[in-house]
Amino acid sequence: MSVKYFDHIATNPMLPEVFDAMLPYFKEQYGNPMSMYDLGMKAKQAVETAREQVAKLINAKPSEIIFTSSGAESNNFALKGMAMAHQGSGKHLIISMAEHHSVLNTARSLEKLGFVVTYVPVDNHGMVDPETVKKSITKETTVISIIHASSEVGTIEPIKEIAAIAKEHKIVLHTDAVASAGNIPVDVKDLEVDALSLSAHQFYGPKGAAAMYLKTGQRILPLIYGGIQEGGRRAGTENVPAIVGMGKAAELAAADLPKRMAHVKQLRQRLTEGILKIEKVHLTGHPEIRLPGLASFVVEFIEGEGMLLLLLSKGIYAASGSACTSKALKASPVLVSMGVPTSMSHGSIVFSLGIGNTTEAIDSCIEEFPQIVKRLRDMSPFAKEGWGALEASGGHKEGA
Amino acid sequence: MSVKYFDHIATNPMLPEVFDAMLPYFKEQYGNPMSMYDLGMKAKQAVETAREQVAKLINAKPSEIIFTSSGAESNNFALKGMAMAHQGSGKHLIISMAEHHSVLNTARSLEKLGFVVTYVPVDNHGMVDPETVKKSITKETTVISIIHASSEVGTIEPIKEIAAIAKEHKIVLHTDAVASAGNIPVDVKDLEVDALSLSAHQFYGPKGAAAMYLKTGQRILPLIYGGIQEGGRRAGTENVPAIVGMGKAAELAAADLPKRMAHVKQLRQRLTEGILKIEKVHLTGHPEIRLPGLASFVVEFIEGEGMLLLLLSKGIYAASGSACTSKALKASPVLVSMGVPTSMSHGSIVFSLGIGNTTEAIDSCIEEFPQIVKRLRDMSPFAKEGWGALEASGGHKEGA
Amino acid sequence: MYSEKLMDHFTNPRNVGEIADADGVGMEGNPTCGDAMKLFIKVQDDVITDAKFQTFGCGAAIAVSSMITEMAKGKTLTEALSISKEAVADALDGLPPQKMHCSNLGSDALRKAIEDYRSRHV
Amino acid sequence: MYSEKLMDHFTNPRNVGEIADADGVGMEGNPTCGDAMKLFIKVQDDVITDAKFQTFGCGAAIAVSSMITEMAKGKTLTEALSISKEAVADALDGLPPQKMHCSNLGSDALRKAIEDYRSRHV
C-alpha cells in the first residue's frame, strides 16, 4: 500500500538537498560558532549564509533574522518579548481567534502578568476583519499578533491592511507565518510587519530550526538569556546543522515557490471538488484566499479521529482539528469563532498537500473517503435524524 | 599539522554511533510525534526511548525529563519557570558567582521583574561555601541555582550539601550540570536537586538537544507556551533526530563514564604538570575537586587571545575566559569572585580534554606552550617589571 | 496509541445499529462534547438477549461501544449493571489515559438503557 | 575574524621592544582593562626616526601596536599626530567591530609619546 502523506502541516519530509547541506556540520565542521578559531569560524560562516538565505526568502535583511528552535519558540519570543519591551507604554495586546496555541497560550500567560488581551473573532471564512482590530485598539495597546495563514482552515489573513492600522496607531505587529512562509510568498516589506515567525520543518527543512524576523530598530526582550549568540537576543549554542538546513530549504523554497504552489493548488482543487460531492460536508476557511495546499472540511455527524483511523487503514495520512484528536480535548477555537457548531467541529478533517503528492494519490483519496464517511455515518446516531436526534443527554424518543 | 582539539567545553564532535542513531529520523521517520498515525508514533517512541536513556544517565525517571533546545534554554526555563511558579511565596533567589551567563543573565532579567537576587561568592578555588548559601536565605527565598561544575575553572560545587540546606528551608534547588552531566557521574537522587540542566553537545551528542530534569511534583511555568509537547511544559515541534541523538549519547556516556574519566584525567594531570612548570602560571579552580578533563590556568603578564591565536598556529584549540575573547568584553565573574586580579584574569587559558585526545597531543602542547608564553611576554610591558610597571594610565617612569 | 484489540473493535465493530423494538434505550454524552452513544437492549427474563449501539465519537468511543454491547449480551441486568468502566477498558487491552473517559460512556449508556427498561416494566 | 594583514602584524610584529634612550614614551590603557601599550619614539628634527612598543593585549592590540609604530616612523610629529584610529584600522585591512577600540590604543599611545617628547623639549 503506497503512502499518501497529506499532513504537511504537521511536518514535512526533508528534501535530500537539505540533508546533504547539513551533513558536513554534523561531522567535520562541529565547531561552536562562538569560538574564534577556524572550526568555529566555519560554523559561524555557515550560520551567516543560512541567515542570508532565510532573509532572502522573506525579503528581510540578514541582521533582521534571529534563529530559534521552533515556530512555537519564535511566537513566544515575539509576543512576550515585544509585550515586555513595550510595557512602559501599555499592557494591552490584540490577537485573533485564529492563532496557533503558541500565540494563544503565550497571550494567556501574559494575562497572568497583568496584560489585557483582546481576542478578535474571525468571520465564517476564518478571516479577521481589520476594522475589528482597529476598534479593539486602546491607548494601552502595544502589540498586535495576527496569524498569517491558518494551519487549520487555510485562510490567509489581511495582514497588510492590519499593518496599516497598526502603523497608524504606532503599535507593533507580529505575524505567525509558520504555516505560510516557504509555501506562499511572504514579503516582510510588503506586509509591513515588525516581526514574523517562520519554521523550517514547514518547508521541507529540518526540525529544530526556526526563525524570527525582527525589523531593524524594533525593541524586544530575550526569551532565552545568556551568551551573545544571535546578537544577544537568543542565547544557547547554535544548532548549526539545523540552521544550515533551514537556510538551504529557504533557498530551495524561494526558487521553486511558483512551481510548488501551482502543483499543490491544482491537487487541492481536485481533492476539494471530489470531497464536496459528499453530502453534508462543508469546506472550512476562505474558498479562495487560502493556503494553496490546504483542503479543510467539516463532515457532519461523525467525528474526526474515526475518519483519520480509517483513512490510515488506506495509507492516507491526514489531520483533524477535532477535540478528540487534539490531545488537549478542546474544540478548535478557530472553528468555534467561525460559527461552526461544536458538534460539527468534531467532524473536522484537514488534508495538507505537498510537493511529493500526485494526482493518483488524490484520486485514491477521493475514492476512499466517501466510503469512510458512509461507514462512520452508518454507526452514528445522528446520520439519519440529524443533530436533533439526541438532544438532551438522558432523554429518549418515544416508540422505541 | 594534526589538530589538537582541547576545547571540548565549547562543544564536542559527535560520536559516529550517535549520528547513525539519528539518521533514520531525518529521512524515512520524519513524522511529527504529535500525530496519531504510525509515522508520528514511531517518532514519539523514539523520543520516549531517548527520554529513558537520558533519565538513566542521571538516575531520574523518564517522566522527569523535559527536552529543550540548549543548555541555555534549560537554565532559563528552570530558574525563571520555578521563580515564577513560586512567586506567591517570595521573590528572593540565590545564585553563585560561578554561574554560566545563561543563569546569571536570567537572574538579572528576573531582577527587572521585581525579584531580589543574592549572588554568593566563591572562594579562591572557585568553590561555593554552603554556609554562605545558608546565610543568604531569607523568608522570601524560593529558588537556589548553583552550577554543578564550572566550565571555566572546573571546580565541582558541593551541591549535596547545598541541597540539604535547601531542603531544610523548603527551597527548591536547581543545578546547571551542562558541563558535568555525561562527563562525570551525575545522580539526581544522590544530589537531591529539584531541577538540573544538561546539554547533549557536551557529551558527544548533537547540538540542538538538551534537557531539564524536573523532580516529580515540582511546579514550573513554561518558558515556551503552546501545544502539549513535553507534557505541556515545553511547546514546539520536537527536534526528533537531535533528541534521539541525545538519547544515544547519554547511553554511551553512561556505559563508558569510568573509562572516559580515567582517560581525560590522566591527560589533564600530565598537561597540568607540564604547564605549571612555566613561571608565573597559576592553576585556577580546585586542584582536586574538578572536572577530570578540564585544565585551567592564568598566565601572568599576557592576554588570553594572543595565546589562543599562537596555539592555533600550532594546531592547538583551546579557550580563554579573558574579556577580549569573551566577545562581551567583560572580565569573567568567576575569576573575579575567586580573587584573581582583573589584570591577571585576562591571562586565562582553558584546555578541555576529550576522549579523542592522545598523550602525543598533550605532549606537543606541553612543548609548544612555554614558547608561546615567552613570545608574548617578550612583547609585554609587564613581564620584566611586573604588574606595577604601568600603574596609572598616562603616568610614566623616570629615566626613559 | 491503541491496542490491537481496540483497533479490531473499531474497525469491525460488533452490534452496530438500532433495535426497532428495543426494551430499553440509553443515551449518554452529546455531540457538543464529541461523544454520544445510543445503546439498545432486548431483555428476556431479566437477561439481556441482544444489544446494539449507535455512536458518534472517536475510535475509542466506537470500540468501547462495541465491547460493552458484547459484554452485556447474555448477562442478567444486575450483572450488566456491575460492568465497570475499568472492565471495559481492560477488555480492550487498555485505553490511552486521555481516552479513559470514553469507557464511562459505555457503562453509563448501558446503565441508562437498563434504567429505561426498568422504568417501563415496573 | 582577523584579516591576513592583521594576522601578519600579530604573528610577526614589527618594532617590538624598548628604546632605552627614547626621546618620548607614551603609555595607554591598563592591565585591568586588558589592553596596555607602551610606545617609545626617537625624534630628530621633528621627525620620528624610530619607534618601538611593548603591548599587553589581544591579537588586535598587538597588531595595532606594530602597525602604528610602522606608520609613525619617518613622519613629522605633526603628521604623526594626525594618524587617526581609522587609518590604523584601515592599514590592517579592518578590525572586527568589537575590536575597534584597540585602534584607539595605538593613536593615543603615540600622541602621548609625542606629548612626552614635547614636554621634555619645550
Ligand SMILES: Cc1ncc(COP(=O)(O)O)c(C=O)c1O
Ligand atoms: C556550565 C554551562 N551551562 C550552560 C551552558 C549552555 O549550554 P548550551 O551551549 O547547550 O546552550 C554551557 C555551555 O557550554 C555551560 O558550559
Ligand SMILES: Cc1ncc(COP(=O)(O)O)c(C=O)c1O
Ligand atoms: C501556524 C503555526 N504556528 C506555529 C506553529 C508551531 O511551529 P513549530 O511546529 O515549529 O513549533 C505551527 C506548527 O505547525 C503552525 O502551524
